[in-house]
Amino acid sequence: MRIKIINPNTTQAMTDGIYRAALSAASPDTEIVAVSPRCGPVSIESWHDEVFAAAGVVEEVHRGEELEGGFDAYITACYGDPGLNPAREVTDKPVVGIAEASMHLATFVGYKFSVVTILPRWKMVMEEVIGRYGLKERCASVRCTPMEVLEFERDPEKGARELYDMSLRAIREDEAEAICLGCAGMVDFAADLQEKLGVPVFDGVTAAVVVAEALVRLNKKTSKNLYYNYPNIKEYTNCPEIISPK
Template identity: 35%
Template sequence: MKIHVVNPNGSAEMTRSLEAEVQSAAGAAGCEVVVTYGGSGVPASIEGYADEAASLMPMLRNIRSQDRAGAAAHVIACFDDTGLDAAREVAEAPVIGICEAALATARIVSKRISIVTTLERSVPIVEELVHRYGAADLVRGVHGTAMPVLDLEGGRGDVMARLLPILGGVVTQDRADALVLGCAGMSQYTAALERGLGVRVIDGVRMSVHIAGALAAAQVKTSKSGAYAAPRSKAGAVFA
């Protein structure tokens, strides 16, 4: 049972750090993972709608190809859940985003959720996802940390020293029961943050692997009779 995890951005370094997290989760979930990413020509991080647009076609091609190669489920490892609907059209196996996985988990274990993301400009994007997933009553705040995605790579100590007081302030302000890490790059700090904050911390990367594994084991497939039907064949069609 193989799970495909795609990092939509073009950063090889972030992909390696993602792969470590994902392999560890896959071990616990009892499944294999294969990790792909956007490669060259794709922005090194997804910070805004145009970055999403630029990452879309390489990501969809990765999903299409892994789907045909037998992946039993796909994970989109960017907290913007970039291109989720299009991905569901081009795949037979189920597709889940890490924001979706994190919220699906957080609402099972808590009633007041805070989300932290990187830049302020990503806040409206995440708020739109919160509405899409029907969690607006549960999520008390989506907060920027003013840390660009790429700053999260590398030196753990320094990142933690910058993140801890910001996230502590968020939890207090929102009177949150659970904190969702709104960026794949924060995944590696989950355990350290939970210790440092004394509050439940949820990482969409790990959870998406577990939920994808569950969907795969249950042999769930994307419905092909409605909105997620395969793209139609026509002049210029890319996936038909």
């Protein structure tokens, strides 16, 4: 099995961390390829960032299908799941978002989950994503740290403190029974947090890997019956050749 994980931002160190986390969850016979788009934001912390990141995600799925020998599944590794729906339109392989995977898995082990994430302005994005997946009734809260995405790599000790404090507040004040870490840059914190908090803590990358593997093993592909059908054939002006629908 081959899975391509797309980090929608262009920070290679973060892509490397995502790759390591994915390998820790993948089965021995699964090949993991982790990439970033050729252009786009170094981190994703706003709607503006998401627009350009989403285009890079879709281009990388095109590349996987046409230039890299094909994959059995794709993962988009940003917690806003940018580009997830258009990516599903350009392949019949499963495309899994890390937010979608981890939130749904959290509902299997707790009635209410909380998302602990980055800057307060990101809360609106998270609330929209939660609503998109029909999980408003199962989400206890969205708790935001004061930290930017790349700060978690630069200052992991501060990151660990902030995640613990916000997670503890979600459990005590919001009655959360599980925690979803709302950024792919938080992959290294999940195990320690789970031990300290005593509740399930989900990192989106590892959650998405096991979901993608399960879909492939169950021989489930993206439905082309209606909404995720391939894009209509047309010319795309001044775009890479692989992007134009055929």
